[in-house]
Amino acid sequence: MIETILQLAANGIMSGAVLAVAAIGFTMMFAVLRFPNFSLAGHMAGGAYAGWIANTMFGLPLPLALLCGFLVAGGIGVASDFIVLRPLRRAAPITLAIASVAISLFIENALRFGFGNDLRSFDLPLARDWVIGWLRLGPQQVQNAGLAIVAMLILFVIFTFTQTGRAMRATADNAGLAAVKGIDTEKITRLVSFLGMGLAGAAGVLLGADTSIEPLLGLKVILSVFAAAVLGGLGSIPGAVLGAFAIGIVEEASQIVVPATYKGAVGFVAILLVLSFRPSGFLGRRQT
């Protein structure tokens, strides 16, 4: 039993690392734009297809395919923000959330129109699992988790040590005050859309590299991403990372008691519990 639990925990940490990349994107956009941007699902799929093309058609290795997924999804994110969301900036959050669902549907159906519904796989070398004591670890999963952690570290450096990162955090704290200090908050919004959707695209590539890709790839995990962000506290980046690892581990551990097909229900339960007992999440912002 203990072996099973440890194995599921290890699997959960690895899937949580990938989930964290998307959850950071989701929560950082929420912090600045003040609405849940569900178009993250479509951007995940868009990024996954961009990475897949880079990998299978141009023969690029996974890290470069990941970069392609990041850049393409980020670019789509800026375009969708400019065309659809910017004119609605002063609308209520629910209006923006609904518009974001429409963007996601548009991207998913554009992908379906271009590539069909078939499952597609990355061109990656097959490798035996690594066996460490009781644990069996897939080399691809480990590489994905490693790339996810590198992406998070790069983001940490940007947010903590650069003036642009500080400006993004300042805008998330108080956009009006940020403008008074001379920050171009509209430019910061575009940058956050680029980074947030870019991270979603990168997460899409990592998910695709682990299994396969299809137009609904993002839709299938958006609930877990949303749950991770809510669990950690919407708007908190460390919270999103913590929430993603928690969701990843609990989703895997749930397989001890329920069939794997019900894994997705963990997100629902997590959101329900958080909203019932701690609406601000683990590290949610307190109004001061």
Place this chain on the structure above:
Amino acid sequence: MVLIVRDLVAGYGAADEILKGVSLSVGAGEIVSIIGPNGAGKSTCLKVIAGLLAPRRGSVTFKGHEIAGLPARRTAALGLAYVAQENNVFPSLSIQENLAIGGYLNPSTRRRRSDEIMGQFPLLRERRRDAARALSGGQRQTLAVAMALMSEPALLVLDEPSAGLSPVAAETLFETIVAIKAAGVSVLMIEQNALDALAISDRAYILVLGQNRQDGPAADLANDPEIRTIFLGG
């Protein structure tokens, strides 16, 4: 004059006119106060000057530039620093990071200025790594003023700087404002403690219902029996 405001008309809604033709000016190195009862439009006037609210009519000239209707970041770039009454620091950023954002528009002088400001306010140096949310009300207000000074402004605009502060903290803040003036920065402020504000001001304007009621040297207004009775609580 550093700032000249002429016949300013402004409000928040289509039918809502808070300012009904306000005029004022601030000279170089002056402290100018705006006083008046609640609803006089004092805060609205400062928001228009800072670029947070577009006026319907009138002009705001700052260092020779017409700034009425310019967004806040553009007025900040011209050297006008506005400190709001509340929510005037970034709570999740450290004190050091708040100062860095205060100097956002001046990257070449940011480090030097940050060292100077921390020398001027030792408390900020001691607690530079603490999140701003951990500061007391008075300390936050000091940080907000320090952030404004990071940009080496020509005009500091303060909206009720002593609101919510203890008498000791308020006194310290007024001393800081006097020191800012001595450094050559002009100050325009509104203040609930009108007598304290007049005590450190060169001139003052009294607004009532969005219009100029009276203006003159601060000492004269502070000693005017009618003004004292109506606006300064006797």
